Amino acid sequence: MVFLLQSLINGLLIGGVYALVAMGLNLMFGVMKLVNFAHGEFLMAGMYAAVLLAGLGVPAGFWGLYWVALPGAFLMGGLGCAVYLLLLRRAAAFGEAAQILLTVGLSLGMQGAAQVLAGSDFRLVPNPINGAALRLGGVTVQIGPLVAFAVALAVTAAMAWLLGRSWFGRAARAVAEDIALAQALGVDARRVFLMTAALAAGLAGLAGALIIPYHYTFPNVGQSFVIVAFLAIVIAGLGNVLGAVLGGLLLGMVQSVTASYLDLDLSTAAIYVLFLAVLLLRPQGLFTRRARTV
Amino acid sequence: MMLLKALAVWVLALALGFFAGSGYLVQMATATAILALWGQSWNLFSGLSGNISLGHSAFVATAVYITLVLFVRWGVPPLWGGFCGVGAAVALAALIGAATLRLHGPYFSLATLAAAAVVLALILHYPDLTGGASGVALAFTHNAALSLEFTDGRVYYAIAVTLLFATTLLVRWVRQSRLGYYIAAIKSSEQTAAAAGVHVARVKVAAFCLSAGLTAVGSVVYVFYLGFADPNYLAGLTLSIEIALVAFLGGADFLLGPLVGAIFFELIDTGANALVGASGGWDMMVLGFAVVAAVMIEPRGLCAMAVRGWEALRCAFGYGGKTLAPV
Amino acid sequence: METHTAGTLLEVTELRTGYLGVEVLHGIELVVRPGETVCVLGANGAGKTTLLHAIMCRQPAWSGNIRLRGVELGGAPPFAPAHLGLSYVPEGRGVLASLTVRENLELGAYPPRARARLNDNLERVLALFPPLKPRLGEPAANLSGGQQQMLVIGRALMAAPELILLDEPSLGLSPAVTGQVYSALAQLKSSGQAILLVEQNVSMALKLGDRAYVMEQGRIVVSGGRERVLADPRLRNAYLGL
Numbered sequence: 122m123v124f125l126l127q128s129l130i131n132g133l134l135i136g137g138v139y140a141l142v143a144m145g146l147n148l149m150f151g152v153m154k155l156v157n158f159a160h161g162e163f164l165m166a167g168m169y170a171a172v173l174l175a176g177l178g179v180p181a182g183f184w185g186l187y188w189v190a191l192p193g194a195f196l197m198g199g200l201g202c203a204v205y206l207l208l209l210r211r212a213a214a215f216g217e218a219a220q221i222l223l224t225v226g227l228s229l230g231m232q233g234a235a236q237v238l239a240g241s242d243f244r245l246v247p248n249p250i251n252g253a254a255l256r257l258g259g260v261t262v263q264i265g266p267l268v269a270f271a272v273a274l275a276v277t278a279a280m281a282w283l284l285g286r287s288w289f290g291r292a293a294r295a296v297a298e299d300i301a302l303a304q305a306l307g308v309d310a311r312r313v314f315l316m317t318a319a320l321a322a323g324l325a326g327l328a329g330a331l332i333i334p335y336h337y338t339f340p341n342v343g344q345s346f347v348i349v350a351f352l353a354i355v356i357a358g359l360g361n362v363l364g365a366v367l368g369g370l371l372l373g374m375v376q377s378v379t380a381s382y383l384d385l386d387l388s389t390a391a392i393y394v395l396f397l398a399v400l401l402l403r404p405q406g407l408f409t410r411r412a413r414t415v
Numbered sequence: 416m417m418l419l420k421a422l423a424v425w426v427l428a429l430a431l432g433f434f435a436g437s438g439y440l441v442q443m444a445t446a447t448a449i450l451a452l453w454g455q456s457w458n459l460f461s462g463l464s465g466n467i468s469l470g471h472s473a474f475v476a477t478a479v480y481i482t483l484v485l486f487v488r489w490g491v492p493p494l495w496g497g498f499c500g501v502g503a504a505v506a507l508a509a510l511i512g513a514a515t516l517r518l519h520g521p522y523f524s525l526a527t528l529a530a531a532a533v534v535l536a537l538i539l540h541y542p543d544l545t546g547g548a549s550g551v552a553l554a555f556t557h558n559a560a561l562s563l564e565f566t567d568g569r570v571y572y573a574i575a576v577t578l579l580f581a582t583t584l585l586v587r588w589v590r591q592s593r594l595g596y597y598i599a600a601i602k603s604s605e606q607t608a609a610a611a612g613v614h615v616a617r618v619k620v621a622a623f624c625l626s627a628g629l630t631a632v633g634s635v636v637y638v639f640y641l642g643f644a645d646p647n648y649l650a651g652l653t654l655s656i657e658i659a660l661v662a663f664l665g666g667a668d669f670l671l672g673p674l675v676g677a678i679f680f681e682l683i684d685t686g687a688n689a690l691v692g693a694s695g696g697w698d699m700m701v702l703g704f705a706v707v708a709a710v711m712i713e714p715r716g717l718c719a720m721a722v723r724g725w726e727a728l729r730c731a732f733g734y735g736g737k738t739l740a741p742v
Numbered sequence: 743m744e745t746h747t748a749g750t751l752l753e754v755t756e757l758r759t760g761y762l763g764v765e766v767l768h769g770i771e772l773v774v775r776p777g778e779t780v781c782v783l784g785a786n787g788a789g790k791t792t793l794l795h796a797i798m799c800r801q802p803a804w805s806g807n808i809r810l811r812g813v814e815l816g817g818a819p820p821f822a823p824a825h826l827g828l829s830y831v832p833e834g835r836g837v838l839a840s841l842t843v844r845e846n847l848e849l850g851a852y853p854p855r856a857r858a859r860l861n862d863n864l865e866r867v868l869a870l871f872p873p874l875k876p877r878l879g880e881p882a883a884n885l886s887g888g889q890q891q892m893l894v895i896g897r898a899l900m901a902a903p904e905l906i907l908l909d910e911p912s913l914g915l916s917p918a919v920t921g922q923v924y925s926a927l928a929q930l931k932s933s934g935q936a937i938l939l940v941e942q943n944v945s946m947a948l949k950l951g952d953r954a955y956v957m958e959q960g961r962i963v964v965s966g967g968r969e970r971v972l973a974d975p976r977l978r979n980a981y982l983g984l
C-alpha cells in the first residue's frame with residue numbers, strides 16, 4: 122500500500138514536468154496547427170544553458186541552483202521566437218508534411234549540435250537539493266521534484282488566466298478557431314504566432330530548468346520527456362492546453378506505477394497501449410468534450 | 416519497353432558491381448541501394464498520401480529482431496524467419512494504421528514516432544532474448560543461401576540492387592494502379608475521395624502495410640549483410656528520419672526521387688564522415704540541419720529543383736515548355 | 743469618376759481583383775459618406791463578398807484604391823482595417839463557437855481604440871440585443887441562428903466602428919428573426935452609424951438604405967438613391983440574370 126502510494130506520488134511529481142512540456146506542445150498545436158517535433162530540444166537546450174551558467178558559478182545557499190537555471194527558460198523563449206521568425210513563419214505555406222519534416226530535422230540537428238558542443242557525457246551540477254527529501258509517514262517526497270510540481274501547478278493557473286482572461290488569450294483562441302475572422306477583428310495573427318512560439322519554447326525551457334537539480338543533462342534528454350508529452354496531448358485531446366496538464370499528470374502516474382511494478386522500459390509500452398486505446402475509443406481525447414479548444 | 420530499359424539498367428548495375436570487386440565502393444553502393452529501397456517504400460505511403468511516418472525504423476527493427484531471435488535462439492533459417500519478421504512488421508503497421516489513419520491531424524506521425532520508441536524499449540528490456548543494448552553479432556564462416564550468409568559482399572549488393580529494382584517497379588505499378596489513384600485522390604482531399612466511394616481508411620491502411628512490408632524485406636537483407644544488429648540504430652529516430660529524408664530530399668512526387676535522395680545522402684554522409692568523423696554528433700547535426708535546409712530551399716525535393724533548372728535553361732534558350740505544377 | 747470629397751468616409755475607385763488570376767471585380771466605384779446607409783445588391787456570384795473582402799484587406803486589390811477618410815487601405819495587412827475603424831459582419835455564421843458570448847463581444851473591442859470604452863459599448867450592445875444578455879456566459883455555439891447573427895453584429899459594434907460592413911445578415915434566418923435584425927439595424931442607423939450593407943433580400947435592404955449600388959458580374963450597373971434604384975429595370979435584370 123505504501124509502495125503504491127509512493128510510486129503514485131513519484132509519478133504525480135514527474136507528471137508536473139510532463140504537464141509543462143505538454144502544455145507548450147498543445148498551445149502551439151492549437152494556435153498554429155503545428156506539432157513541434159523539436160519541442161523536447163528546447164527542454165534540452167534549457168538544461169544545457171543552466172549547466173553552462175552553473176559552470177560560471179552558482180549562488181550560495183540551498184536554492185542557489187535555481188537562480189542560474191531559471192534564466193535558461195527565458196533564453197528558450199527567445200530561441201522559440203528565432204525559430205518562428207527564421208523557419209516556421211515561412212514554412213506555414215509549405216503544407217503539413219513539410220512542416221513535420223522541418224521540425225523533426227530541427228530536433229535531430231539540435232541534438233547533434235548539443236553533442237558536438239557539449240559532448241555526450243551525462244552532466245549533473247552538484248547541489249544540495251538533489252537527494253533532499255521530506256518524510257511523511259512511510260512516504261518520501263523528494264524536494265526537487267516537489268518544487269517542479271508546485272511550479273507546474275502555479276504555471277498552469279497562470280496559463281489558465283492568460284488564455285481565459287487576457288487579451289492575448291482571447292486573441293489566441295480566436296486565431297485557433299478561425300484565423301481569417303480573428304484578423305478581421307483586428308488580431309495580428311503573426312504576432313500571436315510569435316508569442317505562442319515564445320511561450321511554448323519558454324515552458325519547455327522552464328521544465329528543463331526545474332529538473333536541473335536532480336536530472337542528468339545529455340544531448341537527447343528532451344526525447345524521453347517529449348515522447349510522453351506527445352502521447353499525453355493526444356490522450357488529453359489535441360489543442361486542449363489545460364487538458365494537457367491532466368494528461369501529463371496521468372501519464373506520469375501510469376509510468377511510475379508500471380515502472381515500479383514491472384520495469385521502466387515496459388512503462389513506455391504501457392503508455393503506448395493506453396494511447397492506442399484512447400485513439401480507438403475516444404479519439405477527441407479523454408479531457409476534451411467536442412470542439413477543439415485552446 | 417519501359418520494362419526492357421529497366422532490365423538493361425539492372426543488368427548494368429549488377430555487372431558494374433561485380434567488376435568493382437568487394438571493396439569500399441561496393442559496400443557503399445549496397446548501403447545506398449538499401450537506403451533507396453527504404454526511401455522508396457516510405458514514399459509508397461507517406462510520400463504519395465502525405466501522411467508522414469516518423470517511425471519506419473520500428474518496422475526495420477521488428478523484422479530484423481524477429482528474424483534474428485528465431486535464428487540465433489531456435490535455429491530457424493533466416494529465409495523462413497524473415498517471412499515471420501516481415502509479417503510481424505506488417506501486423507504492427509496494421510495496428511498503428513487502424514488506430515490512427517481514420518483520423519485527421521498529426522495522430523499518425525505521433526503514433527509512428529512513439530512506436531519506434533516502444534520497439535526500442537522492448538528490445539532493451541529483454542536482453543536474454545535480444546542481446547539488449549550490445550546488439551547481436553553474426554559470424555559468417557560459409558555460404559548458405561538459406562541462412563542469408565555469403566562471404567562475398569557482392570552477393571548482398573546483387574540482392575540489394577535486385578530488391579531495389581523490384582520495389583521501384585512495384586511502386587511504379589502501384590502509382591498507375593487503382594490503389595495509386597485512390598491514394599492520390601486521398602492526398603488531394605479525403606472528403607472528396609470518400610464521397611467518390613473510396614474506402615479512405617482501408618486504402619490508407621493497406622498502403623501503409625505494403626510500405627512497412629517492403630521496408631522490412633530490405634531490413635532483413637541489410638542486417639545479414641552488416642552481420643551486426645545495433646538496436647539503438649535499427650530502432651532509432653535517426654534511421655526513421657534518414658528514411659523519410661531520402662524520399663523527401665529526392666522528391667516525393669518523383670519515381671526515382673528516393674534513389675536520387677539516397678545517392679545524394681550517401682555522398683554528403685561520406686563527405687561529412689571524411690571531414691569530421693562519424694561520431695561526436697556531427698552526423699546527427701548534419702542530417703538534421705540538412706533536412707531543415709532541404710525543406711526551406713525546395714520543399715518538393717532535388718528532382719523538382721532539377722526540373723525547375725532544366726525548364727529555366729530551356730526557357731533561356733527560347734524553348735517554352737510544361738512547368739511544374741504549383742504546390 | 744467621382745473625386746474625393748472631404749465628407750467621404752469610404753471611397754473605392756477602379757477596384758479590380760479576383761482569384762487565381764481570374765478577375766472577378768472589374769473596376770468598382772463606390773462611396774459611403776458619414777452617417778449613410780448604403781446597400782450593395784446583386785445576384786449570387788456577382789462579387790459582393792469579394793468586394794467586402796477587398797475592403798477588409800482579406801483579398802489583395804490588383805489595382806485601384808480603397809480609402810478610408812482619405813487614407814489608402816490597399817496593401818495593408820488583414821488586421822489593419824479593424825484598427826482604422828471598419829467592422830465586418832461576415833457571410834454566414836461568423837461566431838467563434840468555442841468562445842463564450844461575452845468573450846466574442848469582448849474580442850470585438852480588441853483594437854486599442856475600442857478597449858477603453860469596452861463596458862459602455864457592451865451595455866449599448868446588450869440594450870440593442872436583449873436576448874444576448876442572459877446568455878453571456880454560454881459558449882456561442884449554444885445560441886440559435888438568429889442570436890448568433892445578433893452576436894456577430896453586436897461584436898462588430900463593440901469596436902465603435904466608423905463604418906460597419908454587413909454581408910447578407912438575413913441569410914438563412916426566418917422572416918421574424920430577419921425583422922428583428924433589421925429593426926436593430928434601423929436603430930443603429932438612426933443613431934448615426936454608417937452602414938455598408940450587402941444583401942440579396944432587396945426589399946428589406948432598400949427599406950433601410952439611403953442609396954444603393956447594383957452589381958452584376960463584377961460591375962456596378964446601377965447606382966443612386968433608393969427610389970431611383972427601385973424603379974430601375976436593371977435591378978430586376980441583375981437578379982433574374984436577363
Ligand SMILES: Nc1ncnc2c1ncn2[C@@H]1O[C@H](COP(=O)(O)OP(=O)(O)OP(=O)(O)O)[C@@H](O)[C@H]1O
Nearest residue numbers: 761766784785786787788789790791792793833942
Ligand atoms: N475563394 C475563391 N476562389 C475562387 N473563386 C472564388 C472564390 N470566392 C469567390 N469566387 C468567385 O468569385 C465570384 C464572386 O463571388 P462572391 O462570393 O464575391 O459573390 P457574391 O456576390 O458574394 O455571391 P453570394 O450572393 O452567393 O454570396 C464567383 O464567380 C465565385 O465563383
Ligand SMILES: [Mg+2]
Nearest residue numbers: 790791792833
Ligand atoms: Mg457573398
